[in-house]
Amino acid sequence: MKIDFWYEFASTYSYLSAMRIEDAARAKGVTVQWKPFLLGPIFNSQGWNDSPFNIYPAKGAYMWRDMERQCAAYGLAFSKPDIFPVHSVTAARLAWLGSQADWCPAFSCKVYHAQFAAGLDISDEGVLGNILNDLNLPADDLLAQTQAPETKSGLREQTEAAAANSIFGAPSFLVGTELFWGDDRLDAALEFARTA
Amino acid sequence: MKIDFWYEFASTYSYLSAMRIEDAARAKGVTVQWKPFLLGPIFNSQGWNDSPFNIYPAKGAYMWRDMERQCAAYGLAFSKPDIFPVHSVTAARLAWLGSQADWCPAFSCKVYHAQFAAGLDISDEGVLGNILNDLNLPADDLLAQTQAPETKSGLREQTEAAAANSIFGAPSFLVGTELFWGDDRLDAALEFARTA
Numbered sequence: 001m002k003i004d005f006w007y008e009f010a011s012t013y014s015y016l017s018a019m020r021i022e023d024a025a026r027a028k029g030v031t032v033q034w035k036p037f038l039l040g041p042i043f044n045s046q047g048w049n050d051s052p053f054n055i056y057p058a059k060g061a062y063m064w065r066d067m068e069r070q071c072a073a074y075g076l077a078f079s080k081p082d083i084f085p086v087h088s089v090t091a092a093r094l095a096w097l098g099s100q101a102d103w104c105p106a107f108s109c110k111v112y113h114a115q116f117a118a119g120l121d122i123s124d125e126g127v128l129g130n131i132l133n134d135l136n137l138p139a140d141d142l143l144a145q146t147q148a149p150e151t152k153s154g155l156r157e158q159t160e161a162a163a164a165n166s167i168f169g170a171p172s173f174l175v176g177t178e179l180f181w182g183d184d185r186l187d188a189a190l191e192f193a194r195t196a
Numbered sequence: 197m198k199i200d201f202w203y204e205f206a207s208t209y210s211y212l213s214a215m216r217i218e219d220a221a222r223a224k225g226v227t228v229q230w231k232p233f234l235l236g237p238i239f240n241s242q243g244w245n246d247s248p249f250n251i252y253p254a255k256g257a258y259m260w261r262d263m264e265r266q267c268a269a270y271g272l273a274f275s276k277p278d279i280f281p282v283h284s285v286t287a288a289r290l291a292w293l294g295s296q297a298d299w300c301p302a303f304s305c306k307v308y309h310a311q312f313a314a315g316l317d318i319s320d321e322g323v324l325g326n327i328l329n330d331l332n333l334p335a336d337d338l339l340a341q342t343q344a345p346e347t348k349s350g351l352r353e354q355t356e357a358a359a360a361n362s363i364f365g366a367p368s369f370l371v372g373t374e375l376f377w378g379d380d381r382l383d384a385a386l387e388f389a390r391t392a
Contacts, residue, residue: 046252056242058364062377069384168254181258184380188265 002031003193004174006162007108008039009092009122010051010085011170012067015112016183018171019076022105024186028194034104036095037159038088039170045163051085070183077117086115087123089155093146094128096155106135198227199389200370202358203304204235205288205318206247206281207366208263211308212379214367215272218301220382224390230300232291233355234284235366242364247281263312266379273313282311283319285351289342290324292351302331 005021007014025032043052053060064080071078091111098104110131114120120127125143132139145151165174173180173189175196180189201217203210221228239248249256260276267274287307294300306327310316316323321339328335341347361370369376369385371392376385 056364058362061362062364062375065375066377066381073384166254166257168252168258179258179261181262182380184378185262188269 003189004033004035006035006037006167006170006172008170009088009111013183014171015116016070017186018108018112025190028190030190030193034099034108036092037162038092041159042163079117079119081115083121090146091122091128093151093155094142097142097145097151103135103137197225197389199385200229200231202231202233202363202366202368204366205284205307209379210367211312212266213382214305214308221386224386226386226389230295230304232288233358234288237355238359275313275315277311279317286342287318287324289347289351290338293338293341293347299331
């Protein structure tokens with residue numbers, strides 16, 4: 001009755017899942033563990049030093065059009081960001097800190113909205129600080145914590161755990177060891193968790 | 197009210213769409229134009245000389261498990277073929293010949309079933325000949341036609357048309373110039389065609 005939601009802030013399709021997963025999981029009586037990680041090291045190990053959507057232009061052009069359609073279908077705002085993929089490490093470290101407390105889902109949804117709906121640069125600490133303030137969290141203290149060794153190693157170990165669980169893209173969903181990849185598999189993953 | 201279905205015989209996810217598209221399209225009043233093509237030249241232009249499911253092992257292992265789940269969900273038989281990706285050019289030339297007549301859909305579904313359900317090698321002209329015989333088609337004559345210049349150029353031009361339409365994978369669906377990629381987009385593509 002539990003699903004692990006592995007996501008990367010620079011991942012467009014992770015935005016779709018992040019905005020839907022809590023309601024969809026609740027409807028099936030499934031609880032969600034939010035697992036921010038970095039795709040960069042995983043893509044590097046596959047020989048990519050950029051998003052595959054940039055490396056393969058036809059696939060990239062398709063993805064942006066598909067995102068417009070999928071967001072319209074889900075009733076989500078969408079605006080193509082100026083920078084892609086964004087440098088997401090600070091946001092991911094904050095989300096990891098949030099996952100050690102209780103504010104990871106709310107923070108993560110606001111980061112996705114900022115990037116893919118409001119057109120903001122989520123690598124900017126000012127943008128991230130405003131989000132933390134909106135959540136009544138101590139922005140300056142948390143931004144300072146992103147530089148602490150235990151925060152850096154926490155996110156690094158979570159990224160290593162993603163690779164160890166055979167995760168190769170985002171969003172991914174794990175129910176025990178059963179892996180589901182892509183926003184298109186969210187419902188199947190939740191159904192698997194419900195009946196597991 | 198028309199959809200172009202672009203598919204490659206070596207593509208696992210094309211199997212899912214091939215077996216579903218005619219019933220699904222009929223339910224929406226949409227007609228289907230079957231467009232066999234070869235992914236090899238398109239993958240080559242992206243720098244790949246093998247299936248990405250072989251180049252990226254984690255993605256490949258996931259795909260086979262996902263195919264098991266998707267086939268179960270759709271009520272389709274599935275058996276992982278010994279050879280992947282299969283050498284599909286003769287089958288594709290036959291399908292192209294069928295698309296110049298009226299037997300392309302029936303032939304293509306039998307080829308997919310042979311490969312992904314019955315465990316047969318569809319690069320084998322004996323296997324293809326049996327399928328043609330089952331359809332009461334002149335197997336020897338058609339197999340000979342796969343070597344004719346007009347057949348070779350017909351399939352080559354269709355593959356070039358796929359690339360010209362920004363197709364980068366299979367299955368793909370085109371409604372006019374609107375592109376949908378992947379079996380997961382079949383329903384959305386048909387709905388787009390219905391309301392176009």
